[in-house]
Amino acid sequence: MALSIIESCVNCYACEPLCPSQAISLSGQHFLIDGTKCTECDGDYADPQCAEICPIEGAILNAAGEAINPLGSLTGIPPFKMAQAMAEIQAR
Numbered sequence: 001m002a003l004s005i006i007e008s009c010v011n012c013y014a015c016e017p018l019c020p021s022q023a024i025s026l027s028g029q030h031f032l033i034d035g036t037k038c039t040e041c042d043g044d045y046a047d048p049q050c051a052e053i054c055p056i057e058g059a060i061l062n063a064a065g066e067a068i069n070p071l072g073s074l075t076g077i078p079p080f081k082m083a084q085a086m087a088e089i090q091a092r
Helices: 049-053 079-091
Strands: 024-027 030-033
Touching: none
Parallel strands: none
Antiparallel strands: 024 030
């Protein structure tokens, strides 16, 4: 059982203080999760707290390498519509 934070992390520091197992630390360019400490908040919370607070879609992965907060989960815009939405925003 272990989550991971990938390179898209922006070092916002939101996740680190919420981790009940103190598995998150800043290492080099972004935060990392120590797989030997990470419990995925099992026994403490229903959902991993780092993923609940993370403002970057797709930055936190589960053990299978799948995003816990996938594209569209924060914006409400499905990935297949994101390019169209971004084009509309940039055209303004």
